Amino acid sequence: MGRQPCCDKVGLKKGPWTAEEDKKLISFILTNGQYCWRAVPKLAGLLRCGKSCRLRWTNYLRPDLKRGLLSEYEEKMVIDLHAQLGNRWSKIASHLPGRTDNEIKNHWNTHIKKKLKKMGIDPITHKPLPNANQQTQNHPQQEQQQQQLHQPPEEEQNYQQPLQIDFDTEVDPNKELEISVESSNVSEGKEEEQIMATPQFETMDQLMNGFCTDEVPIIEPNEILMPCAPSSSATSTSSSNSTNILEDLQLPDFEWFCDYIDSSLSNNNNNHEDKNTNNSSVALWDDDDDFISKLNWLISEDDDCDGPLTQFSRTVTDSWAFGLF
DNA sequence: AAAGCCTTCAACCGCGAAGCT
């Protein structure tokens, strides 16, 4: 028997999402948390497949997402992580809070690839392009940029070099990742651990040298609010022993709500179909009108609505949207 | 002004992994 499609595609809508659909999805996820994407469109009243809903949420609607171009710092991290991990965009994204794999992948393909090529670096192998020597002879600035990318300043010497490449050896680009992994002499799991444990950069100042004001990302209000920790923790690795950037930033964590859902549903034999008919599991729906008005308030920026919030919506909104106003 | 080309990025597709029964 062949593989079943992820959903019954008959009558399902495809293509760009409308504001109305977004609203429905946000409302549903914030109220019920993330579980069983297959059931989401049905329960949220959307003519989409679950996969489409998940993608829309994770890549666009999630409140902890940053918007706008990647900063110079983020770009540098992407390049270094790509050198270590290859096209494992989700792994790379996990090192960049508020960024999605799709976003990073797109940015890589549209911006970074070109930038690297322009600088005489092969974006696949992270090696100098064959004619790069000639180019850099003609353009010392490019050489300098290249050195900045691959040779961090002395203060960053403890930063793990992504690749230990023998430039005399002809290497198959496809084998490059294998080589880098082998050279680091770590297993898959440990590799990740090592990357996480390796201080990427010493200070923000070092990272931002050469930062162009015309490349300042568009800062969304939620970006301003996200780090709850003292500002020093975000700029100095010495102030934080945590290897998890997300933890350092104390980003809003939405998983806990799934736990809430799960625990409230555990009385119900983990039956997804029943989850949505169980009163305890959908307690927040009791305040549906209130919640929707909050949601409308969030979306429409109408500040007439200031009624009491549920614990969940307060947590969520404290984390991102509510702090905006 | 408009036709054609280029760039960007949201969204889709297919596959593999993980979890469940």
Added chain:
DNA sequence: AAGCTTCGCGGTTGAAGGCTT
């Protein structure tokens, strides 16, 4: 253990807007 379901990932597509001619 095997089959099925769901999720997550990476590659690809296509619509929309910008740019060039």
